[in-house]
Amino acid sequence: MMDMWWKAIFFGCLIASVLGAHNPCCSYPCENNGVCMTRGESYYCDCANLDFYGKHCETPTFMKRIKLFLKPDPDTLHNLLTSKKWLWNTINSIPFLANFVMKKVYTMRSDMIDSPPTYTSEHEYITVDSNFNLTVYTRTLPPVPKDCPTPMGVWGKKEMPPPEDIVKTFFLRKEFIPEPMGTSTLFSYFAQHFTHMFFKTDIKKGPQFQWGGHGVDVSHVYGKNKDSENNLRSFKDGKLKFQVVNDEVWPPLTKDAKVPMGYPKHVETNKQYAMGHSFFGLLPGLFMYGTIWLREHNRVCDILKAEHPEWNDERLFQTSKLVILGETIKIVIEDYVQHLSNYHYKLLFNPELLFGEQFQYQNRIAVEFNHLYHWHPLMPDEFNINGTKYNLKDFMFHPEIVVKHGMREFVDSMSRQRAGFFGPHNHGPLTIPVVTDLIKHGRTLRLQPFNQYRKKFNLAPLKSFEELTGEKKMAKQLEDFYGDINALEFYVGLIMEKRRHKALFGTSIVEMGGPFSVKGLMANPVCSPKYWKPSTFGGDVGFNLVKTATLQKLFCENIEGDCPEVSFRVPDYKEGDVLDFIKQKLEL
Numbered sequence: 001m002m003d004m005w006w007k008a009i010f011f012g013c014l015i016a017s018v019l020g021a022h023n024p025c026c027s028y029p030c031e032n033n034g035v036c037m038t039r040g041e042s043y044y045c046d047c048a049n050l051d052f053y054g055k056h057c058e059t060p061t062f063m064k065r066i067k068l069f070l071k072p073d074p075d076t077l078h079n080l081l082t083s084k085k086w087l088w089n090t091i092n093s094i095p096f097l098a099n100f101v102m103k104k105v106y107t108m109r110s111d112m113i114d115s116p117p118t119y120t121s122e123h124e125y126i127t128v129d130s131n132f133n134l135t136v137y138t139r140t141l142p143p144v145p146k147d148c149p150t151p152m153g154v155w156g157k158k159e160m161p162p163p164e165d166i167v168k169t170f171f172l173r174k175e176f177i178p179e180p181m182g183t184s185t186l187f188s189y190f191a192q193h194f195t196h197m198f199f200k201t202d203i204k205k206g207p208q209f210q211w212g213g214h215g216v217d218v219s220h221v222y223g224k225n226k227d228s229e230n231n232l233r234s235f236k237d238g239k240l241k242f243q244v245v246n247d248e249v250w251p252p253l254t255k256d257a258k259v260p261m262g263y264p265k266h267v268e269t270n271k272q273y274a275m276g277h278s279f280f281g282l283l284p285g286l287f288m289y290g291t292i293w294l295r296e297h298n299r300v301c302d303i304l305k306a307e308h309p310e311w312n313d314e315r316l317f318q319t320s321k322l323v324i325l326g327e328t329i330k331i332v333i334e335d336y337v338q339h340l341s342n343y344h345y346k347l348l349f350n351p352e353l354l355f356g357e358q359f360q361y362q363n364r365i366a367v368e369f370n371h372l373y374h375w376h377p378l379m380p381d382e383f384n385i386n387g388t389k390y391n392l393k394d395f396m397f398h399p400e401i402v403v404k405h406g407m408r409e410f411v412d413s414m415s416r417q418r419a420g421f422f423g424p425h426n427h428g429p430l431t432i433p434v435v436t437d438l439i440k441h442g443r444t445l446r447l448q449p450f451n452q453y454r455k456k457f458n459l460a461p462l463k464s465f466e467e468l469t470g471e472k473k474m475a476k477q478l479e480d481f482y483g484d485i486n487a488l489e490f491y492v493g494l495i496m497e498k499r500r501h502k503a504l505f506g507t508s509i510v511e512m513g514g515p516f517s518v519k520g521l522m523a524n525p526v527c528s529p530k531y532w533k534p535s536t537f538g539g540d541v542g543f544n545l546v547k548t549a550t551l552q553k554l555f556c557e558n559i560e561g562d563c564p565e566v567s568f569r570v571p572d573y574k575e576g577d578v579l580d581f582i583k584q585k586l587e588l
């Protein structure tokens with residue numbers, strides 16, 4: 001009897017493998033976030049708790065049908081928000097309407113992020129570790145099952161194209177292409193410095209591992225742990241250690257603040273500055289932001305001490321840190337995301353709009369968010385600091401360039417310097433290895449195809465490569481590499497997508513990045529009802545610092561004398577000034 005069973009199983013498997021049977025979930029048959037479950041050799045879709053039913057969760061409920069009918073598509077919304085300036089000026093000036101719009105932005109974006117988190121890169125299904133294991137990034141979509149006919153599921157070729165070929169054909173910069181919305185390198189460095197506080201891959205362990213705190217924790221200013229923080233603190237009046245050079249405040253040297261920094265051996269010890277993040281000494285732009293936050297922290301300490309002469313060092317330090325965190329979120333939303341969105345609607349940081357809503361004050365960093373944020377094309381090859389030219393190589397490992405020119409001149413120059421266009425043929429040679437590795441990591445992690453991510457974020461799956469690139473030549477090359485639009489991989493799709501009208505990026509990067517970003521910012525504990533009150537920030541004085549923070553103030557309150565140009569858009573920008581150049585470079 002036993003023997004017969006084994007024979008049946010053996011021949012069953014043999015037949016299955018001859019017929020090419022595979023895990024039926026490899027074709028992602030379940031729609032609308034339905035979960036694909038194998039049962040023997042067949043499958044079914046779990047549509048529970050969705051507003052959809054049917055074999056493949058394809059049919060919306062009556063209420064959902066109405067909601068879907070009323071919901072404008074993302075590109076229509078984008079076009080509305082980036083045009084009709086008079087309409088938005090009116091809405092901006094009427095608090096009731098402005099708040100209503102902002103609440104919609106918060107909820108529509110953050111609703112798309114599953115909270116608590118659902119998957120990790122280890123399993124294709126939910127596990128207890130999905131929530132409790134903080135050493136790994138979360139996953140928005142589970143990995144492609146291992147027993148599929150192709151690496152991408154059922155589509156495309158059996159072998160993925162070599163990453164080096166992809167990078168050489170589509171990514172490598174021949175000539176610098178400027179960013180068409182006039183974005184400055186002050187913005188590029190903001191993106192890099194801000195996101196490095198929570199994108200911390202522990203690459204020695206593997207691309208799914210991370211050593212960060214899963215959110216906006218200001219660890220780029222205060223260090224990755226208590227030990228670093230203590231080494232950066234002066235333990236006097238709440239302040240961080242600093243040194244004065246050329247009459248300006250700068251971070252201390254590592255000999256005076258023993259924190260691990262990633263300096264190569266050739267950097268002299270008197271140029272090894274200590275900061276909260278181990279990379280921040282590597283690039284002058286990161287050093288600039290690290291320094292300005294240090295100055296701001298110490299300035300806030302003075303303000304709080306004047307208000308609370310009774311407070312000790314510890315209380316001044318801890319409360320100033322909360323103020324810095326609050327200011328960070330305020331500036332990220334109202335300056336940084338504002339520029340990035342290019343909306344005429346003026347974005348607001350107002351946590352009270354979410355009080356009483358269904359909203360989880362917890363966040364987890366997703367590996368897809370990390371990949372999506374590899375914005376290396378934003379970096380030019382050359383920097384002009386008030387007439388002195390440096391190429392990127394001269395910049396690397398030379399934070400003292402900022403000290404030499406002084407904060408005013410450096411910020412002013414970064415504000416006038418054009419960032420790079422985010423798209424094909426614009427990765428500088430120094431960051432080519434970074435993206436080549438990124439593509440490899442995406443494969444090790446078995447990231448699902450680009451089109452699956454489009455669907456997850458309510459975008460229609462693309463039907464062709466031409467629809468992706470908006471032209472024919474690169475589309476044809478991509479087709480040759482991948483064979484099928486459904487086999488296109490995540491990061492390559494993001495880079496190759498045509499730019500959206502009046503936008504810095506393509507549709508997908510904003511529609512996918514927006515939800516992660518809004519969730520990550522608004523789910524911060526300081527936005528929750530128990531934290532968001534004056535007492536948390538040292539009283540009205542501190543609360544007002546948070547509520548009135550701007551990028552301009554961050555720099556100008558911390559630079560002696562006249563205020564330099566502080567801007568995410570270069571002052572000599574004229575709308576559409578480089579569009580013809582881009583067309584020509586991409587041979588459109």
Ligand code: HEM
Nearest residue numbers: 188191192195199200201203373374375376378379434437
């Ligand atoms: C010239 C400037 C830049 C250089 C030289 C540079 C270099 C690097 C290097 C060497 C890595 C580590 C790669 C690895 O471990 O495989 C990295 C990671 C990364 N970079 Fe850049 N980068 C630059 C600018 C930027 C900018 C402007 C952004 C925009 C947001 C950015 C976003 C990232 C992200 C998100 C990571 C992943 C970090 C992690 O997961 O730990 N980088 N970059």
Ligand SMILES: *[C@@H]1O[C@H](CO)[C@@H](O)[C@H](O)[C@H]1NC(C)=O
Nearest residue numbers: 122129132133134135136208
């Ligand atoms: C977290 O997950 C990783 C990857 O599976 C594993 O190596 C590690 O031991 C887990 N950590 C804990 C605390 O369970």
Ligand SMILES: *[C@@H]1O[C@H](CO)[C@@H](O)[C@H](O)[C@H]1NC(C)=O
Nearest residue numbers: 386387408409410412413564
């Ligand atoms: C740029 O250099 C000139 C000449 O040295 C100087 O007068 C000017 O103040 C500098 N600009 C800034 C913003 O520091």
